[in-house]
Structures are given as C-alpha cells and as structure tokens.
Amino acid sequence: MTQLNLAVIIKLEPDFSEGSVSYNPDGTLNRAETKSTLGPHSAVAAKAAFYAKVRYGARIAVTTMGPPMGEMALQQAQQTCDAEELHLYSDRIFAGADTLATAEVLRAGIQKLEDKADIVFSGHRASDGETGQTGPQTAWKLGYTFFGNVIDYHVDVQTRTITIKRIVSLQGFYDVVEEVQAPLPVFIAIDPSYKATFNTVSERLAYEKYQKEAKIRADNYKQYLKVFNVQQLGVDQTLVGLPGSPTIVYKVERIPKGKANRKAEVLDGSNPEHIRKAVSKIKEALSAMVIK
Amino acid sequence: MEKYDVAIIGGGSAGLAALKQLSNLGKQAVLIEGGHKVGTKNLSGGILYSKKPKRGKVFNVEDVYGDAFFTDKPFERKITSYILHAASKNKIYSMDLTAAHDYEANFGYSVLLNKLNAWFAKQALESAQKLGGGIIPGVHVNSISWDAQTGKTTITTDELEEFEVKAIIAADGVNSEVAEICGVRPKFTPSQLYQGVKVVVKVPEEIINERFGVESGEGAAHLFSGDVTLNHIGGGFLYTNSNTLSLGAVYHFDSLLSNPTDPSSLINALIANPYVSEFLKDQIPLRKEIDKSLPQEEQMRVRFAVAKLIKTWYELRDAALSPTGRENLIKSGKYSSAEEIKEKLTFIQDQLTQKYGVSFVTDYNESEYGAKLIPDGKRCRMKKPYFKNILFVGDAAGRGIFIGPRIEGLNVGIDDAVRAANAVAASLDKNNFELKNLGESYSFAVEQSPYTKDMTEIDKDYLKIFLDAAKDVPKDIIGSRYGPIIKLMSSGTFRSVAVKFANILGYDRLLPMVESEDTYVKVPILIAERLGKAVNSTYLPSIPSLAQRIAKLNYDDDKQSHIKVIDNKTEFMKKLTILCPTKCYTLENDQVMLAHEGCIECGTCSQETDWKHPRGEKGINYQYG
Ligand SMILES: Cc1cc2nc3c(=O)[nH]c(=O)nc-3n(C[C@H](O)[C@H](O)[C@H](O)COP(=O)(O)OP(=O)(O)OC[C@H]3O[C@@H](n4cnc5c(N)ncnc54)[C@H](O)[C@@H]3O)c2cc1C
Ligand code: SF4
DSSP states (O other), X not given: OOOOEEEEEOOEEEOOSTTTOOBOTTSSBOTTTSOEEEOHHHHHHHHHHHHHHHHHOOEEEEEEESOGGGHHHHHHHHHHHOOSEEEEXXXXXXXXXXXXXXXXXXXXXXXXXXXXXXXXXXXSOOTTTOOSXXXXXXXXXXXXXXXXXXXXXXXXXXXXXXXXXXXEEETTTEEEEEEEEEESOEEEEEOTTOOOOOOSHHHHHHHHHHHHHHHHHHHTGGGGEEEEOHHHHTOOGGGSTTTTOOOOOOOOOOOOOOOOOOOOOXXXXXXXXXXXXXXXXXXXXXXXXXXX | OEEEEEEEEOOSHHHHHHHHHHHHTTOOEEEEOSSSSTTSSOOOOOEEEEEOOSSSOOOOHHHHHTTHHHHHOOSOOEEEEEEEEEEETTEEEEEEOHHHHHTXXXXXXXXXXXXXXXXXXXXXXXHHHTTTOEEEOSOOEEEEEEOTTTOOEEEEESSSOOEEEEEEEEOOOTTOHHHHHHTSSOOOOGGGEEEEEEEEEEOOHHHHHHHHTOOTTEEEEEEEEEGGGSSOSEEEEEEEOSSEEEEEEEEEXXXXXXXXXXXXXXXXXXXXXXXXXXXXXXXXXXXXXXOTTSOHHHHHHHHHHHHHHHXXXXXXXXXXXXXXXXXHHHHTTSOSSHHHHHHHHHHHHHIIIIXXXXXXXXXXXXXXXXXXXXXXXXXXXXXXXXXXXXXXXXXXXXXXEEETTXXXXXXXXXXXXXXXXXXXXXXXXXXXXXXXXXXXXXXXXXXXXXXXXHHHSOOHHHHHHHHHHTTTSOHHHHHHHHHHHHHHXXXXXXXXXXXXXXXXXXXXXXXXHHSSHIIIIIHHHHHHHHHOEEOOOSSOOOOOOHHHHHHTSEEEOOSSOSEEESOTTSHXXXXXXXXXXXXXXXXXXXXXXXXXXXXXXXXXXXXXXXXXXXXXXXXXEOSOO
C-alpha cells in the first residue's frame, strides 16, 4: 500500500488558564509570551486526521503560523493525531497578516513538508474574528481542490481518490448531506460536528496503538518540531505579514438576527387527543436530552 | 469478517493475566472490556496473594508479569500483620492471625483494582501489540455464535462489527453473560454467593503508619466478627493502602435474604464501632455557612476560594505526610525542604481559618462506595469450566476461595488464566480446538491446581492456626457446639483423622455447621463481652447518607437500562428494595420499580432479572475499585 500523507493546519488561541497568561508592563495581554492552546476547531481537524492514521496508517504533519509559544499547541495537536512532523512558522514579519498573507505562509510551509501532502485539513473558521478564508485561500495557492463543512471521508489509497460527505446549507433552511468523490490531493475544512467512529476490531486496536504512540511522541515533541522564519520558508516578503495583507478591518458590525426558524402548533387543552400529542412531543424532547 | 486467534472477554485481573500469558507464549489475542478504561469496573477488598503450596504449583502474579511487578509497585502495602477481632458494642477481643496470612504465602499486598488492573493492562498491552493483538475498552460483548456447518465462532458486540475467533477465554466476572449466552451453567444462586460492600477512606500515609504500627510500604489487615455483622454470616475487613483504607463487609447472600439489611448500613455498623472509627479518623476542614448578606458575586468568590484552598490543603497535606510525597515535591523544585512544605501547609490552614472561618474537626473522609457479588468456590466452582471452545476463568468460573476470613479471587483468577492461556496456546499450535484438546485439557489443568483442592478439601494445617489462635478462649464459650470438634482437632493425631472424616462428609454437609451465626456472630459476641477490652471513641463519625455516597460516584449514564425486571411482584424482587446497595429498587403499589441510573453493577439483583452489563463505556466508573 502506498503511503498517505496528511497535513493539518491548526490555529492557535491564547490560553487563558492560570499560569499561562503573560502581561505587558502596561497591563495589556502579551500575546507573544502568552501560551497558546489548540483551538476547538483545530482539535476537530486533528481528530479527523487521526482517523486516517488509524484507518490507513497515514503519515501526519501539523503546521501553524504563530509566536514561539505556539509550539505548545502543536504538542497538543500531536497528542491528538500522533503526528510525525510539526511545523511552526514564526517570524516578526508575519505579524499583522490577514487571511491571504497567512495563506501564503501556510502554502510555503506545506510545500516544505518531508512528503507532499495528499490531504490538508483545517478546522472550521475560528471564533476570534477569522473569516474562514484562510483555508480556501491556502487551497487555492496550493492548487488543491477545496471542500468545506466535511463531516466524513474515506480514502481509496490505491486509486488515490477520496469520497467525502459534507453539509450543504440550502438558503439557510435545509441541511443536505452531499457526497463527492475527487482525486487527491484535496484540502478539507472539517465541520465542527465531525466525529470519527471506529467500528472494527482492527481499527480499535490501531486506535489504541496510535494513541499510546501519540502520548509518547507528544512527551518528546521537540524531536519532531521544525521552526521556520521567513528566510527559511523562502517566501516573498511582500506577500506575507502586514505588507502582504490587502484587507484591513476598519469596523466590526453585528450581524442582524435572522428570523426564528420555528414551527408552532396550536393544541386544544380540552382535547385528550391533543394532550396525548403534547405529552409524546415532550417525551420525545426529553429523551433526546442528556441529563448529567 | 475480521479474524483473530483468541478473544478474551473481560479485562479484570483474570482476563488481563490471560492476555499477558498468551502474549508471553507468542500468541495473538484481543481482550474486550466493557468499561471505558480497564480498571473502572472492578472491585475488590483486597489482598493480592502470591502462594507457594506445599504440594503442587500455582501461577502467581510475578510469574506472569515478572520483576516489573516489584519494581513498578502497582500495589499499596505489603501486609505484615493480620488480626481477627471479635466485637461487641465498645468491647473488642483481638487474635493475631498473621500465621494464617503467611500460610503457604510468598506475600500478600493490599491493592486497589483501578490502579492494579491499569498496570496489568499496560504490561499486557505492550506484549500483545507486538503480536497484532491488544486491548479494546468500551466494548460490550452481547452474543457468541457457532456456524452449524463450519463451526466458526463469531463474536457480536454492541459497538463493533462481528469478528471471528478460534478460541475464547471468558473472564467476564461473577455475573458472566458469556455463561448465560452459551447456557453452560445456571446463574449462581444466593447460597453460592457473598455480597461485598466497601468504602475507601482517605488517611495520610504517615498517620496510617503510626496508627497501625507499620512502616511505609508495610500494612495491616484487620477482620471483624460479632455485633458489627448485624447478625449475618460473614464479617468486616479493614485493610491499609498507601494513603487510604479499604473498609468492607462481606456477607453470605442467603443470610442477607433471610434477614434483609441494606448494604450501606452494614458498612455503617463497622464505622460506628469505636475500635474501627479510631482507625479512620482524620482532620477534616469544615466550611462556615456563607454570609448571605454579602453581594452574590462576593458569595461566589468566597465559595470558589474556599473550595480551591481546601483542595490544595488536602493535596499538600497528603504529600507532606508521605516520605515519597515530600521527596517528589522537593524534586519538582516547588519546595526546597520538608520544613518549607510544612510551613506552606500551616499557611494555607491559617488562611482557611482566619480569612474564611473554616474550622478543622476530627471526623473521617470517605471517598468511594462500591459493591459486588463474590462467588464462593466451595459451592459454585464450575466442575467443567468450558463450553465448546470457550474457557471460563476467575469469578466467571465461580472460582474463589472462601474459608473463614480467607477471600481469594484475584490470585485464583490469575492461576486459572495462565492455565487457560497455556491450553489455548497448545490448541493453536495443533490447530485443534475440539473439546478433548482444549476444554478438557484446561479442565484437567484446573483440577490439578492446588486452589481447586482448597475449594474441595479442608487443610488441617491451616485449621490448626485458627485453633492455636483461639487457645486462650475459654472452652465454655466455644461451648457445646464446637467442643468435641475442637478437642479432636487440637490433638495432632486426631486432627488428621477428624479432617479425613470431615472431608469424607464433604464441604456441602459441613459448611452449614461451620458457616453459621454461631461462628460469625454469637460466639464472637460472647468472647468480646467476656474477654474484650473497652475502647472509647474520641469523636462521632459523620456517616454520609446513601444519597451522598452515590453523588460522589462517577457514572456515564445510559438512557437504556441494562437490567430488565421479569416479575416485579416476587418476594426476591421485593427484598431488593433493601438489598440493592444503591437503592435502585422501590416499591410502588406493591410492585417493584427499577431506576437503573444509580446501579453500580454489583449483580445482587441478577438472580431474578434479565441482567446484562451496560453497553460499552456506560455505567459506573470506579476511581479506586
Ligand atoms: C468486597 C470484596 C472483597 C474482596 N477481597 C478479596 C481479597 O482480599 N483478595 C482476593 O484475592 N480477592 C478478593 N475479592 C475477590 C476478587 O476481587 C475477585 O475475585 C476478582 O476481582 C475477580 O476478577 P475477574 O477478573 O475474574 O472478574 P472482574 O474483576 O469482575 O472482571 C470482569 C470484567 O469483565 C468485564 N465484562 C463483563 N461482561 C462483559 C461483556 N459482556 N463484554 C465486555 N466486558 C465485560 C467487566 O467490565 C469487568 O471488567 C473480593 C471481592 C470483593 C467484592
Ligand atoms: S440494580 Fe442490581 S446490579 Fe445494580 S446496584 Fe442494584 S442490585 Fe446491584
């Protein structure tokens, strides 16, 4: 079986837990010194990649752009997906990058991986103001087919094709699941609802094995870590950081609330048939609730 | 369909030993365990023995796991003193039975199964993975089938696709579903079972050392009879762990049925005994009622701060009162000396008292409540522990030693597991899994085990230890009931004859005589009253309610109940409203209703219910076990 190579792009989020936060003398948050943690969407992306490790024994690389403290998040991702290569793209020049400039750095980094990536994963857009464009833009720069909102995927390693399931919202009302097949390489932005399932004994055995390996690797993550500055990445300095960012955020506006999408049914309280209906509805709702 | 050589069902200490032994022999096996992690479903007393019988050989824990067992120390303390007490009210009479503990033993370590089984799993997994096998937690086996033509064995689970195996080792515990699936034996009956209930109590290491008169690493086992049994056949135990105590009660199920008593009150009877409660006591922080006139936010802040400080105080104190704890803190660079640790502890304590009005009182600190059935091998060991290509080991085979205070299931399960693994390995070599080759050869090997002899015959030398220990007890107390027996047994020449005679009579006829209320309740009460010394409690332990005990347990609730009541009006089911250790059964309009959410999977109700283990990962998660 030929090897399947994956890359996971993760996004750092400042870790506000005790002892991780660092402040500047003026009392403002020192982002560079504050430890970073793996954002929840990135964690899902790492889990999605781990699925391929379990199913296909894939080789995984995790990459990110950020300050030196970003390596903590890479370590966390490694513990999730048992990566054999970690990339941190870190340079003062990268600061202030918008999505396009970030995509340029990620493109260059991914092309520097030891093995050419067959699938690149990214999380769904992050919570802190990202527009969700980094993924598509990186895919475009890499020349990879892009799929968003992916909830499931399978690879035919021999024919180098991937079958994915993705959620498509039609006019914001109906979610339909679309199944698509494509030749590798592809870029996948994973949906937050993604959940890997392992249904066979061999998958479960592999799962346990790689989890154990991941723990050992993450304990020695420095061994797998490569840090690149702008020269080492060999990117055009005019395409990265602030100079490479054509967009500026000048104002943030709240999005007006959409009309509620609820259906109401009027029941007659004196009609036993209606009451039965109400009870069964309540039961249905309750049974779907998780009571902790 | 995926194919594997061997499946082991159940990851308790028996199943794990089977996996390790098969791996040691170079054979591939997968172990399926229902709990989300190995060790979360298992409960013991417990003392893990390693034995050296005068005749024959048993396979011990160190034979399976090697020296790593001694270097990694997944156990608690090495038991060096073993004492039987007769209790009545505040009077206690103690007999040193260390000789009985040492009898034919290399050692006996106190253990907590969550930690011990996790360690076993780590060792077994490492070897198993090299052979393409391993451990799969969070999966519940629900069916096994054999193809009528090919004889192929297929295992079905709630979670995974079916898979095929050549042989199965059933190590699924006392409430074995595998035994039921294949119909190899009926469920164990109350007369064949004991119900064990246990709480884990926190006490710092050096306080345990001082109180029990032992060094770090060494420990004591105390056993209780008399009024603390609340008139049941069986007794109480108190074992020292590193920085906890295991306090438990083990009673014959028949005796509980004839005089229903709720399991938690059996534990409470022990705690209320002043001799016991003095062992449990510790310093406990008591929070002050929060000033309700303070602004909401301030109330929250105080509650949070106090909770956090108390947590730190507990952790630091536990480390400060332990030689290794102090060493680790100093090694970590957080503290430079033992004095500094002590100072910090005093500082936190002062903060709690001065700033937040916390007071420190004498009480005890209970952390985990649990219960499980225990098979009495004398009465229920499977004479032929196999069915087709399935071999039964440990509790699933009803193999446990129950003689007086001697409860041994862990070591027996390990011995069974090695014998089963050896038989399976030989069958794999010959690629022959017929009864003659696999089942019967395992059955033969198990019959050869000295443990089987312990389940079928009286050992006169072991008996003599008890007679020697009781020699100071006036003859008239032991009374007319045991008088002649004692006389016979006390003399060397007659003892052999008497034991031979008794063995001819057989355990079945002898047991009701020995395992009686006289032995466990009446005689001990008499002894304690006449010879015992008075002990007075220095505090009143605040015993948690059952609701508080359950609230401390960790569950992964399953919406779907794993137990189905068959007839909710039988006498047995009605008694469960008392005998279920977590009160899952209630009586409504003369009908028994089940609320399965609090179930700790002890198996007590299994006799008259459709009883299954919960689906993978669901149900109780013991932290100590
Ligand atoms: C209070 C008490 C005190 C005791 N004291 C001692 C003592 O001092 N010394 C001693 O040696 N012994 C003692 N014992 C007995 C001893 O604890 C048991 O004999 C021993 O733990 C049994 O081990 P096992 O592996 O056979 O079964 P278990 O530990 O019960 O393991 C069975 C495993 O199988 C899993 N399982 C069951 N069904 C399925 C299924 N269908 N699919 C997947 N997994 C499944 C369960 O989750 C469980 O993990 C005591 C027991 C109790 C309750
Ligand atoms: S419901 Fe049955 S198995 Fe569960 S705790 Fe109660 S008696 Fe034990």
